[in-house]
C-alpha cells in the first residue's frame with residue numbers, strides 16, 4: 001500500500017496552546033506547549049495519488065488556527081467543572097478556580113487534553129472536514145508536545 005506523509009514542523013502545521021491536566025503532579029498547573037502535528041495517510045493510488053497534499057494541509061491549517069493561542073478546555077474533562085457566565089468561562093478543578101474570556105478558549109471533546117486524546121480528537125475533526133476518498137485505508141495523526149515527543153492515533157478508514 002502507498003502512503004503520504006505530512007511533517008508538521010516542516011510544513012508549518014503548528015500551534016501554541018495552554019492546557020492543564022488535573023491529578024497529574026506537574027501538568028495540573030496551567031501551562032503551554034508548542035504543538036505540531038504529523039499526518040500519514042495510507043491508501044490505494046487514484047490518478048497517481050493517494051490524497052491531495054494541498055487540500056489536506058489547507059484543512060489542517062484551518063483546524064489548527066481555531067486552537068492556536070487558546071486554552072484547550074475538555075468538554076467532558078475528568079475532574080473539571082466549568083460554566084459560561086456572560087462572555088467568560090468559570091473553570092474549577094481540584095482546589096483551583098479561574099475565569100477566562102470565552103474567545104481564549106477552545107472547547108475540545110476529550111476527557112483529558114493529553115497529546116494522545118488530542119491526536120484522536122483531531123483525527124475526527126480532519127475526517128469531518130476533508131472528503132477523504134474511498135481509496136484511503138488508514139490515517140495516523142501524531143501530536144507533538146514540543147519537538148521529540150509525540151502521541152499517535154491510528155484509525156482504519158474506508
Ligand SMILES: [Zn+2]
Pocket residue numbers: 019027031032033145
Ligand atoms: Zn502539558
